[in-house]
Amino acid sequence: MLFRTIKSTTTMLTVVAISLVCAAVVVFSIEEYERLYLETTSSDLDGLSENMANDLVSLIALEPDVFEVTTTLLRLDRYENVKFAVVYDNEWQRINLYFGPLFDPYDFEEDVQLSELQNREFGVSVKDGELIALKLVGDTRLPLGYLLIVNDSVGPLNKSKLTLLKRVLPLVLLVLFIAIVGSLMIQRKLFLPLSRLSRLAQKISQTHDYSLRIDIRGKQEVAELSRDINSMMETISSETEKNSEYTQQLKEQQKTMERLANFDSLTGLPNRQFFMETLRIELAKAKRDKRNLALMYFDLDGFKGINDSFGHEIGDLLLLDVCQRTKTFLREGDLISRLGGDEFLILLHNDPDDIMLFEISERIVNGLSKPFEIQSWEMQIGVSIGIARASDSHFNVSEFISNADIAMYRSKMAGRSTHTVFVPDMMEDNKRRLLVANSISSGIKNDEFTVHYQAKVAPDETVVGYEALIRWHSEQLGFVSPAEFIPIAEQSGKILSITKWVIQQICEELNQLLGLHEGSVVLSVNLSAHDINNASLVDYIRAMFEKYKVDTSCIEFEVTESAYLENFDVANQFLNQIRDMGCSIALDDFGAGYSSLGYLTQIHLNTLKIDKQFVDNLNVSKRSTLVTKTIIEMAKQLNLHICAEGVETREQADFLIANGCHQLQGYLFSKPMSLQDILAS
The missing domain is CATH 3.20.20.450 (EAL domain)
Structure with a gap:
C-alpha cells in the first residue's frame, strides 16, 4: 500500500534520501570530530609528557629523589583522563608510580609489559582506546630513565561526542523536518496535474464520457502529457463514435443475417432451414404428447412457363401474390414456408381432422386457380397439393416431408389443381419409382x-x-x-x-x-x-x-x-x-x-x-x-x-x-x- 502510487513512492524515497543524507552528515561529522579530538588530545599529552620528562632529568640524574619525582607526578592530578604514570630508570626499573582517578589494576597489568615498552617507539600512540605517551628522560646518548603516561581516550571521547550530539541533533532534526516538509510541498505542487489526470481518468472510467478534457498546466513534461492525453481523448471519442456507429451497423447486419438465415429473401416466409428446425421441435413435442401433425406440400402448376415467358421479375411478383393469397386461406397458427422456386410447405396447427384438411386444401386450390393480375398481365396457374400425417412417418422429419412429396406427386399425375392425402400404399409406388x-x-x-x-x-x-x-x-x-x-x-x-x-x-x-x-x-x-x-x-x-x-x-x-x-x-x-x-x-x-x-x-x-x-x-x-x-x-x-x-x-x-x-x-x-x-x- 505504501508504494501503491507514484506520489507516495517518491515521497517515501525523498524522506529516506534526506534522512540518509542527514545521517551521513552526522556520522561523517562525528568521525571527523573524533579524529580531531584524538589529534588534539594526543598533542596535549605529547606536550605534557615532554615537559614532565624534561623536569625529571634533574631529579634522577644522580640519585633519584623519590619525593620530588612524586611531586612531579602529582601534577597529573589536574588531568582527569590520566589513568596512571610510571617513571623508570635507565635499566627499566620502576622508580615511582602514579595512579589517576581512572586507574584500573587489571588494565595496569595489561598495559605495562616491559618487553613491549622496551620495543615501543618514543612518542604518543593509541592502543585499545588508550593514549600511551612514552618519553626518554635525558639524552638518547646518555638516557637517565623513561616516563610512561597512559591516558583514557574512549570515555572522554564518548562524553564529548554525546555532548556534540545533544547540541547538533536538534538542529539536524529541524533541518530534516524543514527539508521533508519543503519537498512534500514541492512534490504536491508537481504532482497536482498528475492527480488531476488521475481524477479525470477515474471520472471517465465511471461515466464513459470521452468528451472530458483536462486543463493544460504544470511543468513542460506534464503539460505535454496533458496535451497528449487530450489529443488521445479526442481520438478515443472519435473512435468511440465510429465504433458505436459500426456496432449499430453490426447489430442491424446481424438482424439481417438472422433474417436471411431463417427467412426467404423474396417472400419473407420462413425458409427451409427455419421450417425444418421448427418441424423437428414440433414433431418431438407431438410424439411426447401423443398428438398428430399434418403437413401440406404444394407447388405451382405452370409457373415455369410464366417465369420463362414473362421474365423472373414477373415471376417473383407472382410468387409474392401467391404467398399473400395463400396466407388468407390458412388459420392462425398455421406455418407456411417457401422451400425454393415454386415449392411450399405448410405445417397445420392443432392436427385438423379430414374435413378441415379438405376445406383448407379446397380453399388453396380454388383460391390460387383464380387469375392473378401482375403489371396489367392476367395470369392463371394451378396448384398440386400433397398432404401427410406425422404418424404415417413414425414422427421422422425426412419421412414426413417425403410422404407429403409423394402425395403431391400423385396430385400432379392426377391432373392440375388437386390435392391428395398420403396413404401407406403410395410408399410402394414410390419404391417402384425409385x-x-x-x-x-x-x-x-x-x-x-x-x-x-x-x-x-x-x-x-x-x-x-x-x-x-x-x-x-x-x-x-x-x-x-x-x-x-x-x-x-x-x-x-x-x-x-x-x-x-x-x-x-x-x-x-x-x-x-x-x-x-x-x-x-x-x-x-x-x-x-x-x-x-x-x-x-x-x-x-x-x-x-x-x-x-x-x-x-x-x-x-x-x-x-x-x-x-x-x-x-x-x-x-x-x-x-x-x-x-x-x-x-x-x-x-x-x-x-x-x-x-x-x-x-x-x-x-x-x-x-x-x-x-x-x-x-x-x-x-x-x-x-x-x-x-x-x-x-x-x-x-x-x-x-x-x-x-x-x-x-x-x-x-x-x-x-x-x-x-x-x-x-x-x-x-x-x-x-x-x-x-x-x-x-
Whole structure:
C-alpha cells in the first residue's frame, strides 16, 4: 500500500534520501570530530609528557629523589583522563608510580609489559582506546630513565561526542523536518496535474464520457502529457463514435443475417432451414404428447412457363401474390414456408381432422386457380397439393416431408389443381419409382431398351414416315410402359441418357428402314423439355449424324408444346441449331397444353400434330370437332404440314382427310413395331 502510487513512492524515497543524507552528515561529522579530538588530545599529552620528562632529568640524574619525582607526578592530578604514570630508570626499573582517578589494576597489568615498552617507539600512540605517551628522560646518548603516561581516550571521547550530539541533533532534526516538509510541498505542487489526470481518468472510467478534457498546466513534461492525453481523448471519442456507429451497423447486419438465415429473401416466409428446425421441435413435442401433425406440400402448376415467358421479375411478383393469397386461406397458427422456386410447405396447427384438411386444401386450390393480375398481365396457374400425417412417418422429419412429396406427386399425375392425402400404399409406388429410376442406367447398359416404329400414312394410306417410340423390357421389372418410366427418367435426370441412346439407335437402323420404301420417308424422334435445355445434346446429335452419315432431311424432331413453351428462348435457340442441320421440327400434342396460338407466329415449325384428345372426340363433341377443324384450317394458313395422332376408327380418318389433314397416325393403320417385325412383314 505504501508504494501503491507514484506520489507516495517518491515521497517515501525523498524522506529516506534526506534522512540518509542527514545521517551521513552526522556520522561523517562525528568521525571527523573524533579524529580531531584524538589529534588534539594526543598533542596535549605529547606536550605534557615532554615537559614532565624534561623536569625529571634533574631529579634522577644522580640519585633519584623519590619525593620530588612524586611531586612531579602529582601534577597529573589536574588531568582527569590520566589513568596512571610510571617513571623508570635507565635499566627499566620502576622508580615511582602514579595512579589517576581512572586507574584500573587489571588494565595496569595489561598495559605495562616491559618487553613491549622496551620495543615501543618514543612518542604518543593509541592502543585499545588508550593514549600511551612514552618519553626518554635525558639524552638518547646518555638516557637517565623513561616516563610512561597512559591516558583514557574512549570515555572522554564518548562524553564529548554525546555532548556534540545533544547540541547538533536538534538542529539536524529541524533541518530534516524543514527539508521533508519543503519537498512534500514541492512534490504536491508537481504532482497536482498528475492527480488531476488521475481524477479525470477515474471520472471517465465511471461515466464513459470521452468528451472530458483536462486543463493544460504544470511543468513542460506534464503539460505535454496533458496535451497528449487530450489529443488521445479526442481520438478515443472519435473512435468511440465510429465504433458505436459500426456496432449499430453490426447489430442491424446481424438482424439481417438472422433474417436471411431463417427467412426467404423474396417472400419473407420462413425458409427451409427455419421450417425444418421448427418441424423437428414440433414433431418431438407431438410424439411426447401423443398428438398428430399434418403437413401440406404444394407447388405451382405452370409457373415455369410464366417465369420463362414473362421474365423472373414477373415471376417473383407472382410468387409474392401467391404467398399473400395463400396466407388468407390458412388459420392462425398455421406455418407456411417457401422451400425454393415454386415449392411450399405448410405445417397445420392443432392436427385438423379430414374435413378441415379438405376445406383448407379446397380453399388453396380454388383460391390460387383464380387469375392473378401482375403489371396489367392476367395470369392463371394451378396448384398440386400433397398432404401427410406425422404418424404415417413414425414422427421422422425426412419421412414426413417425403410422404407429403409423394402425395403431391400423385396430385400432379392426377391432373392440375388437386390435392391428395398420403396413404401407406403410395410408399410402394414410390419404391417402384425409385427402382425404375435406379434400373434405367443398367437397362441401357444391358440392351434392355428397343426402338419401335409407328407408321405415318398419307391420305392414300401410303407410308410417308415413322415415329420412333422407345420400349423397355426389364430383366428385373418386366415390361415397363413409357408412360411410367419417361416421367421418372425426366425427374431423376436420366432422360438425356435415354434420348442419346434412341438417337444412336435410329442412326444405326435408319438405312434399313429407308430401304423399305421407294419414296422419301421421314423418321420422327421425340425430345423432352430436359433435352432441349441441354446445349450439349446438339453436339451429340451432330456427331451421330456425321458418324452414321445420316441424311438429315429424313429426320424430324418432335417437341411437345408444353416442353417448347417452358423455356421459349432456350427452346428456340436449340431447335434453330437442329434446323440448321437440315432436320424438320414438329410441334406435338398441340392444344393440350398452354394457349399456343400466340406462339405459332414466333416459332418456326414444319409440322403441327393434333393431340389425340381432339381426335377421340371427333363426331362425338361438337365443340371438339369445331376446334379440330379450326386447328387444321389455321395450320393450312400457316403453311404447316398437319399430322393427326391417335386415329383408331375409319370415321375419324375420313373426317381428317376430308378436312385436309396431310398425315395420319394411329392403330387404325399400324401399331408400333420393332425393326425386325417391320422387315419381316
